[in-house]
Amino acid sequence: MASLLQLLHLIFSISFLLTCRIATSNRTPKPYVVYMGSTSSSNNEGSEVQVAESAYMQLLSSIIPSEDQNERRSLTHHYDYAFKGFSAMLTENEASILSAAGHPDIVSVFPDSVLQLHTTRSWDFLETERRILRASATYNKHVSSDVIIGMIDTGIWPECPSFNDKGIGEIPSRWKGVCIEGPDFKLSNCNRKLIGARYYPTPEMNSIHGSKMSPAAGKTSSGSPRDYVDHGTHTASTAGGFPVVNASYYGLAGGTARGGLPSARIASYKACSKVGCSSSSLLKAFDDALKDGVDIISVSIGVNFFLSNYKNDPIAIGAFHAENMGVMVACSGGNDGPFPDTIKNTAPWIFTVAASSIDRDFRSTIQLGNGKTFRGSAINLSNLTKTRTYPLVFGKDVASNFTPTNEASNCRPGSLDPEKAAGKIVVCVDNDPTMSRIIKKLVVEDMEAIGMIFISEAEKDVPFDSGTFPFVQVGSVEGLQILHYINSTKDPRATILPTVEIPRYKPAPVVAYFSSRGPARLAENILKPDIMAPGVAILAGTIPHTDEPGSVPVGKKPSQFAIRSGTSMSCPHVTGAASLIKSVHPGWSPSMIKSALMTTATVHDNMGKPLTKGSGNPANPHEMGAGEISPLKALHPGLVFETTATDYLRFLCYYGYSERDIRSISNTNFSCPSNSIKDLISDINYPSISIANLSRNQTAAKTIQRTVTNVGLSNATYIAKVYAPVGLVVDVFPHKLVFLKGVTKLSYNVSFFGKEASSGYNFGSLTWFDGRHSVRTVFTVKVQ
Incomplete structure (x- = not known):
């Protein structure tokens, strides 16, 4: 802990700066994080924590004007186990004064920004398609059920069958976590599988966004550890879910749904809601997870803007201290592909994951009035049949008055006439990259259209779940033929049939279209992403969607499983694989596990050819990292x-951080090499x-x-x-x-x-x- 003497010195410095700058003070308070480096001990409890909290409050009091003391003299969060610091409401001027005060323990002061969520067969594909023989009895004999996975996400739905604790032994005695109750979450919701659940109320989210949240968003941001978004439940069941036989999404993707290490314990840290994840809550979740005793942390979250350095990145900060304590952190790489320089979570102490497809696809058939058929990508639970067709129109032909042709062709909001579109199947194109297919589908559905055909090359191999609304996506070749049929036929008609599963699909894996690419902007001398794992159309546990129109087929109960795509889905695959290795090699460090998965990764698909991306061209390391994970091979990497910790500190030196900051971050007397330049990063x-x-x-x-x-x-x-x-x-x-x-x-x-x-x-x-x-x-x- 920082000494009170040091903090008093800081308070004196702040008082001096305040007198000099008060005239220009920005009076609008916003949430900020004050990061103060590593703690002197990882056993801070009781009185030490109270002393630290008191010191933070004293520091806050010294900077907030007396007339605002009653309203703003409070900490949103304070961090005291793996690292020091706090979050609070500050004006821009107060934050800059803290940064300029010159205190050795203040590493950075940055806005409490919002980070975004990056959102069966996959585990079987990873193992069997690599032709790795698995002797189940020997394998299971050596697997430990004491590996604890910390999921920092949107919470958890404890009733999901993936969190059944049947056959799992007593909770490890080293576990120090808790199961926090709420109005909709009982202590009994935790068990020997789901051993911990915390949540972090974030009333400051309004200030972060600059506007009020909707009631639904507010409901999901606080109150209990329960997941109302679905993201956290899906990722947790992927990483360590209990095997559930006969799992499916309304008959699609049927089989046994399980996690990478089904015997693993899960601890949920709800730091996110529908609107995102605040930096301060993420840091608190990291600090708590490390204090609770997790072995691996999974974070399917990332910034949606360019960060100038790692000191302002809550995930990089939390992961650095986790690595120092022997806890691996796996993170999603982001969904901003296929463009280069878009990879997120690029610090070398983070295991950064790209997304790939598996050998399963979902297709829906378009049948035209002339008998021609086309197969497109889709996950729709349509009730349309071959026996009846419907009028087929191009978006521009059902445009609302005075709407430009291009806008109606793209089915932009407000561009279609409901009287013209109702009862028809509408064809939309993708000439406007600012409009997602989700928005276009909602526009067409709102017109009371029968269905939608979307013509786009982008993400055509990433099936979109449209629920009961008939939706299908085709490429430009098929799309041109459909448009030609519309233009050359007096009464064009079509139908869209329900989705069917295509098993043993080839080639697979393929780099997902959306998966963010390297090189890493902050440090190109570190290769990112590190690895690739399944992230397209992944079946995993979900929350019951009872209040979303069109999400549940008539006469059916809400599904306990959902099919999702994103690097959010690929990240928990790596978490599960790392947990498996940890269970067999409990003494291995995070970097050893990371190395084992990287150096044994496969670079060939299920046709025996080099891995490719959606275009069919060969994939390179900026797209797939070292290749596709092969978990069982990684158990014996040779x-x-x-x-080491020294490697990471040298990295910070080479990157350009001051020795003062590095010593504060690491709580050491580390000295940088005399020749510290960015080119030397390649040498770690x-x-x-x-x-x-x-x-x-x-x-x-x-x-x-x-x-x-x-x-x-x-x-x-x-x-x-x-x-x-x-x-x-x-x-x-x-x-x-x-x-x-x-x-x-x-x-x-x-x-x-x-x-x-x-x-x-x-x-x-x-x-x-x-x-x-x-x-x-x-x-x-x-x-x-």
Whole structure:
């Protein structure tokens, strides 16, 4: 804890600054986070916490004018276990004064911004399609049920069958968490599976958004740990859900729904609502999860804007302290693909996940009046049949008065005439990228149309759930034929049939269209994303949707499962895989588990060909990281790269942070290397290699060092094999690694020479073989 003497010094400094700047004070208070680095001890309890809270209050009192003391002299949250700080309502001027006060414990002061949620067969696909033989008895014998997964999300629906605790033993004695009750959440809702549930009321969300929330949004932001959004329940059941046989979404995606480690315990931390997740609540959730004793934290959340540094990123802050305490943090990479430079959660201590498809697709058939049929992407529970067709129109032909043709063709809000569109199937195009297919569907549905055909190449392989409303998406080739039929026929008609499942779909996996891409803006010398996992049309637990018109077919009960897509869905797959490894190797650090999953990842699809993206072109590491996770292979990786706390502190040095901030963040007397430049980030001991600038004019090769730890059999010999693009010269020294008895760590150098290489990004890999294991390290090199 910061000493009271230091805080008194800070208060004096603030008083001086206030007298100098009060005239220009901005009087509109907004929520801010004051981050004050690492605690001196991770056992802060009782009186120490009270002293810290009192000191924060004293600090707050020193900066808030006396006339505002009664209204604003309170902490929204305070952090006291893994890291220090608090959140409170401050004016812009008060926040800048805190930043300028020069106190060694204040690392950053930043607005309490809103972060966004990034939102069966997948586990079977990951295991069986890799042709990995699984001896169930041996496998289950070694799996521990004491791994605790912390889910920071929108809460949990405890009645979901994925959280059944049948056959699960007593709660681990090391668990220190709680199950917080609420008007709609009882203590008995927790069990040996769902062992903890917290929530974080966020009354400041109005101020963050600058407007009042809707009643529904307010309902979901506080009150209890119960999930009213569906996101948290879906991700938790994906990561560690109990096996549920005969699970399906109204007959689609039938099978056994389970998590990556079905025996894992789940602790839910509700820090988000429909409107998003406040930075202050996320930090409080991290602090509580670490205090409670979780082993792995899953965060399917990210910023929706560009951050200038890691000190203002609540997920990067929370994950840094989690890593220091031996807790892995897996995060979704974001849904802003297919554009480059869009990847989120890029700090090297975060396990960043891209999304891929699995070998299952959902298709709906369009039958035209002339008998022609087209198959498109869809998840619709339509009750239309082949025996009856309906008038088929293009959006521009049912435009409202004075509406531009382009707007009506795109089915923009207000562009269609309800009298003209009612009772018809409306065709909409996608010339306006600012309008999502969800909005277009709602526009058409609101016109009381029979159904909608959407013509778009974007996300055509990511089926959209339209509930009972008949909706289907086709590509431009099929779309042009449908429009030609409309234009050449006196009475064009069509029907849209209910969705059917396409099993054993090929090729799979494929990089999801929406999955955010690298390189990472903040630190291109770290390859991001790290890994790829299933995130398209994933069946998992849900909340009962009883109040959404058209979500439940007539005569059916609300489904206990839902099909969702997003990197939000891929992240808990990695969480589950990491939990499996943790259960078998409890002594492994987060970086060892991360390395195991990265170096054993597969780069081939179920046709035996290199992984691709939606366009059919080969995928590269900026799109898929090291490749698709292969959880069972990762149990025995042979070699691992251990990224140490010192590596991460050096990263901060190379990135440009001051020693003062780094010492405060780490609670150490760490000194930066004398030569600290961004190019040296490539040298931290990471399971992949990224070089942001390799000049063709360099007369000498650029050399990168890595150290591997042998976690396989002793007396092993590994031989290196390099796969490099033409023109990029890559050499390894030594070319052979010999692990004799008692030797567990060895280092090697990789040199890159780009005189003849192509300009731009060059991708390749280095693989170490010992006859049993293949330890693959991908690299990206930007040649200037």
